[in-house]
Amino acid sequence: MKNRLMCCLGLLGMGLGLAIPANLAFAEPEGSEHRDSFAELSAEWWQWAVSIPSPLDPLVTEGNNCMVGQHGDVWFLSGIFAGGPEPVARTCSVPEGVPLFFPLINNVNINTPNVCEQKSNDLSVRELRAQVAPVMDTATNLSVEVDGKPFEHFRRVRSKVFYVAIPEDNIFNAFCGGAGSVPPGIYSPAIDDGFYALLQGLRAGTHTLHFHAENMNSTQDVTFTLHVVRVARSVRHPSEH
Secondary structure, three states: OOOOOEEEEEOOOOOOOOOOOHHHOEOOOOOHHHHHHHHHHHHHHHHHHHHOOOOOOOOOOOOOOOOOOOOOOOEEOOOEEOOOOOOEEEEEEEEOOOOEEEEEEEEEEEOOOOOOOOOOOOOOHHHHHHHHHHHHOOOEEEEEEEOOEEOOOOEEEEOOOEEEEEOOOOOOHHHHOOOOOOOOEEEEEEEEEEEEEEEOOOOOEEEEEEEEEEEOOEEEEEEEEEEEEOOOOOOOOHHHO
């Protein structure tokens, strides 16, 4: 039986139209070094997403929870866990100049022996990837608009192998039989397969982000109102040199 802790998430697809302002440029070129960074970021995205308890997790809550768990130089955006047929509207405050990393649509697969109907034996990385790939092969109707302008650049990313730290009140319980179905702990290996993009930090002000994505398991139609907040920049006094 396939591992049931294989969850699909339809999220964001971004690309670059010639009329897009410079501050909306696609952040990374196509070199292998940058592909590696996307593979690392996609792993970190899931580590962020599944580590947050359900009452605060932006994947399953309706409020302005996008800032929960954010740290570092890149912020993550999310859609709706497992997707849904109805359009969703969200509001999010983000710092000015901070890159935003997100998937159009993605799929995580986690080795969970004796949990969520996985057989007792461990699943290898190769087996985890083989289960996910056919789902991601069906991705279609990927589109996004930023401030009413189309964004079209994105790439398929197979993540680095990673682990996840799952809390007691986690987002998988609802899909695996209810509270306590997925015990808290460290689970490994985990992998992700999806379509990702990185948006350069937006200028201060209000921006609109709309995206639509589908695959065999998920449909997403989400509109973000992004309030980009100006932040103070540290200035070194001459006496500090």
